């Protein structure tokens with residue numbers, strides 16, 4: 338087994354039955370933490386996924402259904418978890434449209450899931466962390482928490498909001514053994530990104546590979562997608578003792594995007 342630096346810790350990862358959330362849950366479990374995974378569905382495969390993680394890593398992994406667009410579900414998720422030493426706010430959705438055509442209900446959903454959910458889960462988790470005398474909040478923001486792109490108004494606004502919330506959470510816990518940081522990934526090839534490829538192909542009249550290289554990775558100087566394993570590894574680092582004095586900041590995992 339890999340270094341079990343998080344043995345005995347309990348983690349909650351929102352939106353974690355696929356993509357980055359699943360990669361983070363897997364990395365935390367591999368580091369020895371018990372994990373609660375979540376999404377808005379309640380399918381047999383969600384529970385099977387929890388069992389698979391539990392088996393693979395020899396830790397307790399539970400699936401708890403909760404719709405992160407609803408304040409009461411966000412709060413109930415952490416309450417049902419019972420313990421929360423490590424909170425990873427990861428659930429997120431995307432919609433791309435110019436501002437005049439941006440559907441108001443999409444704006445509301447993105448702000449709720451990508452931003453407000455982190456406020457609600459953090460509000461319930463902090464008292465638990467204080468009781469335990471230790472805690473880590475890791476918010477999965479984005480390169481779009483630090484920079485902007487056209488047609489992504491709600492997403493960019495929400496992710497900048499997450500970076501702001503990260504700083505406030507860090508200041509409110511600064512003198513305790515609790516830290517809060519945001520990871521800002523560039524493009525990671527997950528379902529949320531896969532879904533954007535056909536639209537981008539249509540918009541730019543390009544094939545898949547050309548869209549990936551010339552449009553999606555145009556701002557990522559490395560020319561490569563980041564991986565869910567890299568986001569998982571960064572999360573485990575932020576939860577480690579080496580990161581105890583890192584708080585209220587952002588770590589970019591973006592192949593150089595924000596250096597441009």
Ligand code: NAD
Pocket residue numbers: 351352353354355356357358375376377403404405406427428429430450451477478479480521522523524525526527528529530
């Ligand atoms: P994804 O679509 O693969 O995963 C999103 C997860 O959130 C899924 O598990 C989904 O079930 C869950 N989710 C969606 N709506 C939910 C809801 N209402 N309640 C509970 N769970 C819900 O996407 P991803 O790429 O893994 O994105 C994860 C996070 O990383 C998001 O916050 C996203 O903004 C951020 N991010 C992704 C990239 C990227 O390139 N993939 C880059 C920067 C930031």
